[in-house]
Amino acid sequence: GAVVSQHPSWVICKSGTSVKIECRSLDFQATTMFWYRQFPKQSLMLMATSNEGSKATYEQGVEKDKFLINHASLTLSTLTVTSAHPEDSSFYICSVGGRVNTEAFFGQGTRLTVV
């Protein structure tokens, strides 16, 4: 299956700063990647669909100006949390695949803590 790598695994930042999370598909060219957020003891919630070479598609209630997504190549998507606040502290996970009956492969996730 596809190998998906996220970086960093965890990050602590001060309130008001911005944090960039990278998601790399190491052996699979992904025209589409997905970004999820997971709060403790909760389901993964889809935030946005990252489309290579075009704008991301955001789910309802997700601020596109706060969560900037860039998918500049077939193997890299980035999520930037801008002006982070403590309520943005969460576990962020990216994935590739998963459409129709295809397998979905997830990155190892990034734990963001905003202090």
Next chain:
Amino acid sequence: KNQVEQSPQSLIILEGKNCTLQCNYTVSPFSNLRWYKQDTGRGPVSLTIMTFSENTKSNGRYTATLDADTKQSSLHITASQLSDSASYICVVSNRAGTALIFGKGTTLSVSS
């Protein structure tokens, strides 16, 4: 409303014992159902994926069943090991394949 409900919320069993986790869904039109294992602080890893016509699928000590009529699925773990301690997530895809609907997961703790 598309929903995936899992039970129990958490479960503690002794090493070597079997257990069964449940998943009920209301996703329509249904495409497939997946079970994932998520270790703490890690991303989910696929265990099985079943389409409408499949009733059962095994992956080692994991066996998933699907009843598309009653919209229920189960994940049976045989001869549990300490490394099975994790959250098990049921995920259902709609026929358009445009969305994955995640359950909240069952947290399994296997103790020695």
